[in-house]
């Protein structure tokens with residue numbers, strides 16, 4: 257080899273190595289951020305899954321029905337969650353046989369006690385801290401698994417607030433979203449791919465659908481507000497209003513992915529079916545649709561996951577609100593997981609901070625699960641023709 | 642031999658793709674229980690022509706057709722003829738085997754089912770078996786009917802496609818280069834099959850292979866640049882062509 261071309265070869269190798277290094281560095285950087293993000297969110301959110309309880313002697317007397325604070329000793333009553341006291345009268349009405357008895361029970365501690373036991377900044381004064389320390393030495397405090405977090409709705413008392421109402425709200429909203437956008441999107445895609453003639457009108461529609469997928473999601477909130485709430489008159493904050501708004505947002509994504517799935521079915525299959533005398537609808541429903549179903553489902557699941565994490569459009573239809581009760585219908589006021597996360601993240605009290613992170617963890621787990629389902633579907637039904 | 646009955650015919654058939662005229666005034670008669678081969682250089686319009694015979698070309702956007710196509714003296718582009726019913730009577734086999742990605746059984750049973758030709762159960766089983774037998778595939782796959790069709794060999798797949806077409810008992814079978822994607826042995830089987838099927842139906846076959854045309858067909862039409870140059874008995878066309886272009890093509894001087 258002549259020296260010139262040898263030199264060029266060496267330079268080519270060197271620049272290739274350099275480029276490879278840059279790529280690797282970018283990858284490492286992205287990886288580091290991901291690790292930091294997960295470590296941060298897990299370390300912040302993990303404590304929320306454990307909640308302080310205190311063992312106290314509860315004496316059920318007739319007076320407790322009127323003044324629940326009398327059920328425990330005056331000293332410890334400040335350390336117990338007010339939400340526990342609140343349910344006492346009802347409990348006594350349901351179980352009158354308890355009246356006159358005294359029992360030793362584990363009860364939900366106040367949020368400040370919880371934070372103190374977790375070595376976090378808290379609002380306890382010196383005396384209260386000493387009391388908690390004493391109880392701890394007597395083994396009368398513990399951190400138990402936080403079932404409240406999963407069974408309770410939002411609350412002004414951090415220790416008894418949970419994601420239940422938001423999770424139920426999210427389920428309702430997603431049901432509406434899918435019920436609206438899946439059939440509409442798939443049928444639109446079928447019409448455009450299988451029935452419509454290729455002319456300027458269908459091309460214009462196609463361009464517009466592609467543009468819609470790129471529109472900032474908050475505009476869908478405005479659209480939802482204008483159409484569903486102001487014009488149709490669907491109640492504000494309802495799962496129906498939120499679901500339809502998110503459905504509008506998912507529609508372009510579902511149409512685009514469904515069209516891609518339909519287009520992936522080779523024409524030879526359509527020819528074969530037409531060739532034996534199938535009608536156009538038979539060709540679509542017997543052959544093209546079943547073959548493209550995995551692709552359609554994959555796209556829809558991804559659209560669903562996207563909608564599930566969406567907050568901006570819901571802000572405008574009033575779903576970002578304090579809603580302690582889980583909705584029991586599609587027109588009840590509801591909130592959703594990301595909205596709950598947002599509400600908690602701006603709350604002042606400390607225990608809400610760990611709940612914010614814990615709710616993010618739950619949402620992340622669900623989203624990862626959905627995406628894995630999509631990947632699984634794609635792999636499972638991947639086929640070559 | 643040519644006083645046989647005319648099963649299908651085209652008269653002055655013209656096909657346009659947009660502005661491009663792909664076929665010019667093509668008139669060919671097809672006789673019942675004969676095999677007619679369509680030959681000609683690539684791009685001369687053979688596929689276009691054969692696809693007009695069962696209105697598959699209707700599905701091509703931008704295509705336009707003028708002229709008449711008759712099946713038993715009935716004009717197939719007239720409004721009284723339904724494209725779906727026409728395609729039941731005029732079956733088609735494509736260049737590349739294109740079985741449905743379903744079981745062997747399903748592939749054959751599909752068309753009879755949508756046309757309501759056989760009831761589920763033994764009647765359908767019977768029909769599937771006879772169709773596979775007609776296509777010479779029963780011996781090979783009769784015991785593996787639930788196997789996915791795509792797991793068969795290329796030649797078997799093509800015969801499955803023929804069985805699928807035969808299951809609705811068509812009167813005419815169109816074949817567009819049915820053996821061009823197959824090896825010589827599979828090709829031989831298809832040719833034998835064509836010879837056997839002739840007694841049941843009328844066959845029109847496009848082929849690039851001159852030997853194949855002379856082996857399987859009774860009559861041959863030579864296409865060139867969208868026109869039919871010559872139609873005659875295969876024997877005559879290959880031994881004493883009346884047109885110079887035909888002679889040049891069959892002796893391999895162009896195309």
Ligand SMILES: Nc1ncnc2c1ncn2[C@@H]1O[C@H](COP(=O)(O)OP(=O)(O)OP(=O)(O)O)[C@@H](O)[C@H]1O
Nearest residue numbers: 658661663681682683684685686687688689690701
């Ligand atoms: N869908 C279509 N749109 C536009 N033009 C087409 C279309 N199909 C075929 N043509 C044109 O029509 C002419 C005839 O094509 P056709 O496929 O019928 O030829 P062929 O004889 O079957 O060729 P081959 O032997 O290569 O299969 C060609 O010029 C081709 O470019």
Ligand SMILES: [Mg+2]
Nearest residue numbers: 687688689817
């Ligand atoms: Mg062709």
